[in-house]
Amino acid sequence: MSPRIRLLVFLLACVCLVPAVFHVADRMPVFGAHPLPYGDAINAAGTRERHVTNMVSAVNFDYRGFDTLGEEFMLLCAVTGTTMLLRGSRGEHITARPGQVEGRPIPARSDAIVLICRxxxxxxxxxxxxxALHAMTTPGGGFQGGVIVACGTMLFFLGEGYRGWRRLMRSEFLDACEGGGATLYALCGFASMAAGAPFLGNILPLGSARDVFSGGLMLVENAGVAFAVAGGFAVLFLEFLEETRIEQDGNGR
Incomplete structure (x- = not known):
C-alpha cells in the first residue's frame, strides 16, 4: 500500500469517527457529576463489612480480588517474557564490569551525588x-509500594555505580520475590476454599477499622502483591542494565 493510499484511508477513518466522538462527548456527564452507584455502594459497605478505610484496597483484594490475581499473573508473564528475550540474547554470565563505548568515558560520580543517592x-x-503496609487505611498498597521500593534500588545504582549495585542485586532473589509474591496471592484463594469459604473469601480476623493490620486476608494478599511488584520491576531494571555490561568470554574473563 502506497503512502498516499494509507493517508487516504486514515482521512476516511477520521471522517467516519469524528461525528461519533462529538456525539459521545456531547452526552458525557457534566464535570463533577457522579452518575455511577458502584462507588457509593462500596463506600457505604466497605468499612462495615471489611473494617478498612481504603476502599480501593477493598475492591482490589476482596470485592474484585480475582481480577487482581489475573493482573498479577499478567505482570509475571510480561516480566518473564522480557527476561527470556534479554537473557536469551546475551547469555547467563554475570560480571561486574560496565560496558564502555569508545570515545564516551564513564564520568566519575561526585561526592554530592553519592551522598544524596545513599x-x-x-x-x-x-x-x-x-x-505498602498502610494499604488498608490510606491511599496506596502493595503495587504502589512495590514500585517505590524498586525505584529505591535504582537510586542505589546511581550512587554506587554498576559494580556496587550488581553485588547487591541477585536475579535469583528477585525472581523468587516476584514469583513467590504471585504464588502467595493465589494460595490465599486456595486457603479460603480449603476452609470452606469462596475463593479469596476472608478467613482471618478482620481487626479494627483504621488499624494498620485490619482487613484480614487482604493483608496477606497485599503483601504478595508488594513482593511480586517490587521483585518484578527490580528484575526488569536488572535485565536492562545487564545489557550494558561487558560480556564474558569462554574462559570466564
Whole structure:
C-alpha cells in the first residue's frame, strides 16, 4: 500500500469517527457529576463489612480480588517474557564490569551525588514499605509500594555505580520475590476454599477499622502483591542494565 493510499484511508477513518466522538462527548456527564452507584455502594459497605478505610484496597483484594490475581499473573508473564528475550540474547554470565563505548568515558560520580543517592535510596525503600503496609487505611498498597521500593534500588545504582549495585542485586532473589509474591496471592484463594469459604473469601480476623493490620486476608494478599511488584520491576531494571555490561568470554574473563 502506497503512502498516499494509507493517508487516504486514515482521512476516511477520521471522517467516519469524528461525528461519533462529538456525539459521545456531547452526552458525557457534566464535570463533577457522579452518575455511577458502584462507588457509593462500596463506600457505604466497605468499612462495615471489611473494617478498612481504603476502599480501593477493598475492591482490589476482596470485592474484585480475582481480577487482581489475573493482573498479577499478567505482570509475571510480561516480566518473564522480557527476561527470556534479554537473557536469551546475551547469555547467563554475570560480571561486574560496565560496558564502555569508545570515545564516551564513564564520568566519575561526585561526592554530592553519592551522598544524596545513599540517603534517598534508604528513605525511598522505607517510604515504599510504609505505602505498602498502610494499604488498608490510606491511599496506596502493595503495587504502589512495590514500585517505590524498586525505584529505591535504582537510586542505589546511581550512587554506587554498576559494580556496587550488581553485588547487591541477585536475579535469583528477585525472581523468587516476584514469583513467590504471585504464588502467595493465589494460595490465599486456595486457603479460603480449603476452609470452606469462596475463593479469596476472608478467613482471618478482620481487626479494627483504621488499624494498620485490619482487613484480614487482604493483608496477606497485599503483601504478595508488594513482593511480586517490587521483585518484578527490580528484575526488569536488572535485565536492562545487564545489557550494558561487558560480556564474558569462554574462559570466564
Amino acid at each position: 540517603m534517598l535510596a534508604g528513605l525511598t525503600v522505607l517510604f515504599g514499605l510504609y505505602v
